[in-house]
Amino acid sequence: MSKRTFQSFARKAPLYLVLLGGIALLLIWIPSWGDRQYQYIATAAVVLVTGFLAIAFTLFLSGYSRKARLTVFIVSSLAAGGLAGLFRIDEVTGDLLPVLVFRWKGTADEALPLLAPSAPPPPGTEISPALAAIGSPAKAQGYGQFLGPNRKATIDGTGINWDWSRTPPAEMWRRPVGAGWSAFSVSGGRAVTQEQRGPNELVVCYWLSSGEVAWSHADPARFQEVLGGIGPRATPTIAAGKVFTFGATGILNCLSLSSGSLVWSVDVLKETGCPNQGWGKSSSPLVYDGLVIVAAGGNDCPGMVAYREQSGEEAWRSAPSEPGYCSPSVAQLAGRPQLLILNLGSVSSHDPATGKTLWSHPWEGTQPKVTQPVPVEGDRVLLSSGYGVGAELLAITEGAGGSLEPRSIWKNRNLKSKFSNIVVYQGAAYGLDDGIMACIDLSDGKRHWKGGRYGHGQLLLDGDKILVLAETGDGVVVQASTAGHTELARHKLLDGKTWNHPSLPAPYLLVRNATEAACYRLKRD
Template identity: 45%
Template sequence: MIATRFISLALILLFAPLIYFTVSAQGMTYSNWFFVPASIVWMLLLSFWYLGFGKKTFKRRALNLGMGLVSIVIIALVLSRLLRYEGSTSGSSFPRFSWAWQSEENSVERLKPPHNDGGISPERLKGAVRNLNQIFGPERNGMWPEAEFNTDWAQHPPLEVWRRPVGAGWSSFSVSGKRSVTQEQIGDDETVTCLDLFTGETLWRHQNKDVRLLLTKTDTPMASMGGEGPRSTPTIHEGKVYSLGATGILNCLDLETGQEVWSRQVIEEFEGVNHDWGLANSPLILKDQGTVVVASSKNAGTNLIAFNLESGKTVWTYDGLGASYSSARIIEYFGIPQIICVNLKNVTGHNPSTGVALWTYNWPGNFPRVGQPNKIGDAGLLLTASYGMGSPLLKLSKKGRDWSVERAWNSTRLKTKFSSAAIIGGYAYGLDEGRLACIDLADGSIVWKGEKYGFGQQLLFGNHLLIQTEKGAIVIGQLTPKGFTETGRIDNALSSMTWNAPAVAGRFLLVRNNREAICYLLPEA
């Protein structure tokens, strides 16, 4: 009896470290949620052990357990009244709480004039501007052949041009001339905002009244986990702004005035279902076809839609198994440009003129796919994701009119949860569950793993990687197959959780989160 008593207790006590090491070995933060049910099971096992082997009478042991259970219920009820859930603390999805009596932050009250000391001459600013018409640059992959700025920030630090409060949202910036455009949530209104690039002053706002993701996405508690506000970045094309809101409103606006040219609802009009965390893909402009393309519903049905740039009329639709959070981009294979879409359950290549799928690669699972696909060599396509799905390298081939896709390998060593991979030669670099890592494109094996920057974003300029860390600091450094060497950082940039992608337009660096936006002038090359 004594041996049974102590052996059973030892096994129960060992249950906790066994679960901890098993979950931790997966290297995925979402797996940490298994600790919650595991802890409940562990406490139940301890309770049963106490009930069966405790030294006091059975009646007394049962009474003690009952009192403990009632106490836990009372504490939980009290905390539910005292605390208010406010989304995630980070990309790990751990909850953030505040006291219920604290007033909720009002984004309207925070919209004060930008801070700008006017210390940089307008002439100096004008010479530094380059257009950035869409998310992640001209190829929508976050990579530029070289930097137009000096990457040695330790010796030549960036200059702050302005900083200002902004409404909630995970949008980035697009830039045309002196106009920089983003999206934000102001009260209950989803807003497209145009700022003066040199001063940070508001030039215009276009508001969709009473449009707010957390007011409409009430069918799942996960919506609030991702925070408030629009996620997509507007695209600028020939004097127009094309913006996609979190609830599915696609606006075409005049760049000069913000006046609406046309508007569509890409979820409701096509009988779709919004994503758990709202629509996040950015509009893709197809100039030759005269269309703007967006991904839509998370459910099977109409998932990809092309609209006429001028009128907003539907040009074509594609019915698939469900869209995801990645933004479509054009990639050319064997001389044929095609729209590459990372979807909820597969990856597809489409004819830009008709939307017809040229090929499909099944990539099962219901977890979000956020990363941008990358062309590797002449026929390769690298996909990256987290949540245990792996990051496969695909090989495309074409015989006559028929396309085929095969998987070369699948790696779990580059798990990009919110960000994308950067490619230099035969290596891919990215934030592997928040930690900078490098894998060999020959087989997907790990080359090195470096510092943890959190679930932020990155841009590549030549062989220099600019990282917007999740905590708000901005880091730049040189990448090689041997490691990452920082050449500068801005520690006093943003001061709270940042999932927004940075935007670099020439020598202007624009960063923001759901509270604040900052514009820097980067040093001359």
């Protein structure tokens, strides 16, 4: 290549690089990758590399005049410095799309006022309700723990009319709340959640009828991380007139439901010596047979720790494991109650009374595990995780000497649930496969259909209707059917990114995200 030819090419190289970058973006976005986060990562890489090479060619190889090159250097430096100086990444979506805000803008939770208890309860509010035992069928105005009865995001017999085209949700109240991904637990006219306001991590009890604050409890703790966001992740558990909460920094509280007064408190990470997780502690406390059980884990720390419900005294520690972001649950499998937990690299079952490991099964991948293991009929357990992992169905059988053994029935990538949980109806499982609703057959794992992009939202099953609280804050009603994806109704419930689970103390629907909460009344048939 002659010197003149090279100089001609070098002068046009930045334009060629921009053109190649554009082609690369088309190749990234024209086909569907399934998981959009990898498309966003690839897009960022192409833009950064193309921009860097184009500027480098212009400055050092293009042969442009010194004045032109100096102009490019100054403009590109000011642009890069200006972007970095003016903006910060406030949060990311479930697909890792960054949300930019001005650097001088504070976080929403820091702007909220201090909480104060409200006036006496609204007329007709029941002050000291008789609480239904956790695990019993859901009753009106009773939804006492994460994912509702049995922690399966499934409720039967609410009598809700899901035809929102004729009877749309009626908004009862809406109010700003502190940051966090906690959901509401409800009992006797009280709705309790966890939120972050400035330097304090709060447990807040609202009156279900009005949204006014009944009481709040504060701990001087704050968790903040760009990918995971600000504030507590776990959902309170209500049992026997008490509220049990687990904060993002590992503070386990037992509070009075009626007044919010502290009964006992344990700093789990301090007591066990366990490290916190990258996205904060997310385990919603399980209250079972006089024990309060939370996930701990990390390094050589116990995977779970149980405390006495009445005193907070430690009862047992399970074997060490690297934690996921799931909550413990109890299921009847192979003729006995078993405590299930999904860890970072395995799913394990434990004796609820002692924490002893009953069985363990490897679960691949080093990315966070968030979706709850789902017990299904026939002594089976369904697993699913995102980040390309997929789903697997296990059968739990009793072996020689009474030992329990997990056996894989099938395993594939037809349902990759990243943040949301799975619901099961009439032999089929429904979930968000990297943000798109999918239905698979439980018998063989084959996919019936896939359709409807709802982002990384949450699901709740009522009869044969699935309520999807989309990542955008939309409420969507989908028919639970293997015949195909059918969207029955849609209503805007919240504004902004929503990762929190909905709560359905029928006939009320409680929803929230990191900035606002709302209560709707749903019509019954």
